[in-house]
């Protein structure tokens with residue numbers, strides 16, 4: 001739970017832990033991860049989300065009882081991660097989904113227009129990434145945005161929206177979709193977690209059934225107050 005100045009509280013959901021957890025050391029792991037994230041410039045709620053994820057992974061891995069000093073004889077023989085040979089091309093969403101599933105990880109995905117990216121988007125994406133092992137962002141095409149948000153949108157074309165999202169450290173891949181809802185791309189990716197911001201409830205989401213049928217869950221994360229693309233556009237117009 002993060003309590004903002006003025007008393008507003010933001011709940012940071014923790015990923016489920018399967019085994020009977022040994023939480024010894026989890027608090028220290030949380031504190032260290034939060035401190036590193038804050039030092040890297042993360043907002044408080046994003047640092048807490050990263051720390052919750054890190055503490056959850058630590059507990060899932062057996063907690064303090066499972067900590068071992070690395071054995072120098074085996075470290076050199078550790079097999080390279082099984083990633084497709086990509087060269088300098090960005091990994092596709094399907095490649096990321098495949099690698100995460102093969103390694104038994106937890107795939108997080110989210111969707112949206114992300115036109116004129118703002119700090120609320122970045123906070124949402126960071127907190128979404130902290131819920132699993134990789135984050136895929138499903139972005140509406142220009143035509144799809146126009147149908148949804150009106151003739152003057154998007155302000156930023158799909159290629160540039162993709163480029164900006166790919167530049168975020170918390171984003172592992174981006175998938176473009178042209179339909180009115182992300183249901184088809186969710187069927188292809190089968191995320192364990194589908195994230196949307198607090199301007200939605202799960203019952204608002206036509207894709208929620210698709211997420212659940214694919215074995216995933218929907219997580220709604222609180223909005224960052226005062227941040228919206230509509231607001232940015234209005235402010236830009238007022239400044240002209």
Ligand SMILES: Nc1ncnc2c1ncn2[C@@H]1O[C@H](COP(=O)(O)OP(=O)(O)OP(=O)(O)O)[C@@H](O)[C@H]1O
Nearest residue numbers: 112113114115120124196197223224227228229230
């Ligand atoms: N202030 C915010 N804080 C956190 N998440 C946000 C915020 N605003 C939007 N989101 C989330 O970002 C995703 C993309 O939303 P979208 O691109 O519609 O942003 P927006 O600012 O609401 O745009 P618009 O003003 O054009 O509706 C959605 O999951 C939405 O819930």
Ligand SMILES: O=P(O)(O)O[C@@H]1O[C@H]([C@H](O)CO)[C@@H](O)[C@H](O)[C@@H]1O
Nearest residue numbers: 111112113114180181182205206207
């Ligand atoms: O950026 P937005 O407006 O959050 O993106 C839309 O979200 C819709 C939401 O997932 C409910 O279905 C989605 O249907 C729409 O295609 C946009 O991604």
